[in-house]
Amino acid sequence: DLAERLHYAFHWTHDQGYQHTFVIGSDSPQIRSETIAHARTALDEADVVLGPSDDGGYYLIGMKRPYDVFSNIPMSTSRVTAMTIESAQRQGLRVQTIETLFDVDEMPDLQRLAALLRQDRTLAPTTAAYLEQLRMIS
Template sequence: MSNLLMIFTRNPELGKVKTRLAKTIGDEAALEIYKFLLEHTVKVTKDLKADKATYYSVSNINNDIWDPVLYQKKEQKGDDLGERMHNAFSEAFQNGYEKVIIIGSDMYDISSEHIEEAFTQLDNNEIVVGPAEDGGYYLLGLKKPIRAIFENKAWGTDTVFQDTMKDLTNNQVHLLETLNDIDVYEDIAGKEVFQPFLKKINI
């Protein structure tokens, strides 16, 4: 395979995932929702015709939902998100991949079609970006490392997408449709799929 899908994931530990969401619904409910989102990401990605790698935030986990037959298991390396993503892309290209895409593991609105479109669009574009409604992005696809994308960004804020696009003014970029990320209570309040989690805690 010349295509690689990299999935950045946080180790599912109580009190360490979906911390902004947890401020409203509590740590235990936030962890349950995060695990649900992980399972959704597996469903979306497992049948894609590309090599796949799961990048853990802390350390690899054996016997979890990421089947080692389908997913290479790696650890994120770097001091901030930008450095960790840059290092992952650099390693992928050094290993001979020609088209590399990175996504997170907690985007309920993403589908396999979005990822397939991104790989296809890399045939005629240098970069593919999937903007998120919160001002970040949920997908980034490259055909070569571009270090500037990963530097001087306020990660986790609403300026990331805008600042990234400023770095790409001289590149041919394809934008996917904008999707909603799951970060705070308002992101799940109106979605029926999350109601069973909220009913458990009487919200």
């Protein structure tokens, strides 16, 4: 289950001595390095940082410690971000969100990504090359 794997990832990195951990979804290849830098800066002031997806999930979560913000949250639903924020706030944690992006779950999302990469292939060059092979971008 995704919530359990996320919880484990944060515990493992904390146990390894890392002070901050970010998990980034692989279904948002268009994330800019500036967005990740913004998330890192936001974590200086917050306990939890979320990069919301426009479908209600999130493409990025960062935490200073392995807080239990995942329990009883049904993943892959349109309320994941809102429920994660509520869970964190109930624990007295400071939460910041960064820019909202989209993730690729369905064909329209892939077409949206292809349109974006037509404009700027440097966002995800390997993905752009593959979409070019599929003739989704030229």
